Amino acid sequence: MDIAQYLAVIDLLCTREFPEEHGRTDVGESGPGYFTAELQTSDEFWEDDGTEREETEAQYEFDRDGLGERLSARWGPPQMFSLAGILDRVLQGEAIPEPWSTLSGHVPDLHLWQPPGVGRYVALGISQWDKELPFQLLALVTDIDPP
Template structure:
């Protein structure tokens, strides 16, 4: 997916209504007040050479940096939301509201912008040591990504 295609996906999701209940697709998940979509994904790292895994991690970080830069040109500097609190709650078996319940296990932080009554967020990370790296976007109601603190 090119940068232009990623922006088109984000723009399309900004205009799409949120479903009444959770729905999964091959690209992501939607539910009341949110859409989460995978914009880029590496291959799994089960048998990856450490040098290859490092290069994939760097590619993922570069994809996030580029997307954040383009979105910052549109909407200004993003707020950064750390997801460690949500991940800690999930690890303790405590409830975590959607879409933080999805995002906290995949990305450590989100870069967020408030735009036209919706919040746009992007983040990159890995769900586990041998899992693929992913670049994700989330479009939410304004309060869906508020801090847990």
């Protein structure tokens, strides 16, 4: 996919009805009040000395920032939102609503917008569950307030 396709996915998710149950959609995970779109996924890094991983991470940050510039042109600058504190709260046993609870385990921070007239939050983040596993460029669309 390219930036135009990413924007089309985000636009679609801003208007699509949220599902009543957790599950997979044509673009990623979803549940009551949210969609998480997997816009881009890298290869795994099982036999990497770290160089390929670092280059891939830099490319994913570049792609997120490029898409973020297009969203900022529409909605203004994003709020930078760290999920580290949410992860700490989850690990201490606090009940954090989805999608925030799961995202905090593999996305360190988000670029977060609250587009006027949409009634939903839109966020971009880079996921990596573990150093050997792929990176993913994620778009989140939700009507659930960040905790």
